[in-house]
Amino acid sequence: MKLVSKTFYLDNDVVNIAKTLLGKVLISSIGAHPISCRIVETEAYRGPDDRACHAYNYRQTERTKVIYEEGGVAYIYISYGMHFMLNVVTSTKGNAHAILIRAVEPLEGIESMVVNRKIQADNYLLTGGPGKVCQALGITKEINGLAFYKKDSPLQIYDDGHFIENKNIITTSRVGMSIHTAEASNWPWRFYIKGNKYVSRPLKVFYPW
DNA sequence: AAGAGGATGAACT
DNA sequence: GTTCATCCTCTTG
Numbered sequence: 001m002k003l004v005s006k007t008f009y010l011d012n013d014v015v016n017i018a019k020t021l022l023g024k025v026l027i028s029s030i031g032a033h034p035i036s037c038r039i040v041e042t043e044a045y046r047g048p049d050d051r052a053c054h055a056y057n058y059r060q061t062e063r064t065k066v067i068y069e070e071g072g073v074a075y076i077y078i079s080y081g082m083h084f085m086l087n088v089v090t091s092t093k094g095n096a097h098a099i100l101i102r103a104v105e106p107l108e109g110i111e112s113m114v115v116n117r118k119i120q121a122d123n124y125l126l127t128g129g130p131g132k133v134c135q136a137l138g139i140t141k142e143i144n145g146l147a148f149y150k151k152d153s154p155l156q157i158y159d160d161g162h163f164i165e166n167k168n169i170i171t172t173s174r175v176g177m178s179i180h181t182a183e184a185s186n187w188p189w190r191f192y193i194k195g196n197k198y199v200s201r202p203l204k205v206f207y208p209w
Numbered sequence: 210a211a212g213a214g215g216a217t218g219a220a221c222t
Numbered sequence: 223g224t225t226c227a228t229c230c231t232c233t234t235g
Contacts, residue, residue, distance in 0.1 A: 081229025176216045
């Protein structure tokens, strides 16, 4: 099990990194007890040409500025006023790319996740959904901007050698697109592990190979 | 200063 | 399938 290095995040192909993140291990030491889980669902967002990205057309606000940072840091924002969303920032400084972690599969610290979520379940109800992931791992805006690749970080990403073959990756359009996202609504930038019971929700599959 | 809308989740029918 | 809780962030004036 090795900590994923900073260079992994600096690549300019955010869509490919979103696929590569599937199977990686996310470890949280935010709470009293450590929690580890496997990433099973991701979505790519790419400024400036992706209308669904918060950094579309180089948009600069207080919220979006961390997306422009050098890859390997966390971008946390609040959705619907109550749910935290965890993103992995990628590419070099100035390129606003990010990957939303939509679902994870619990590995260790399951009891802590059950307590954090206030629900007993061993399926998507526990960690299948971006808001659920943050609640289960104790992620809040305090994590915003912190690096995943540092030895002392409260949120880290590891590679334990578990490789997801291309044939086991399902590709779909992204979840929650609105009318304003126009043609980007249909971009096939959501990825999940085929058959995994922690995946958030079914959606029309574009490339079922 | 105010209003609209949102990369959701839970509880419904 | 539907509704709605709940409030942050952004835009507009």
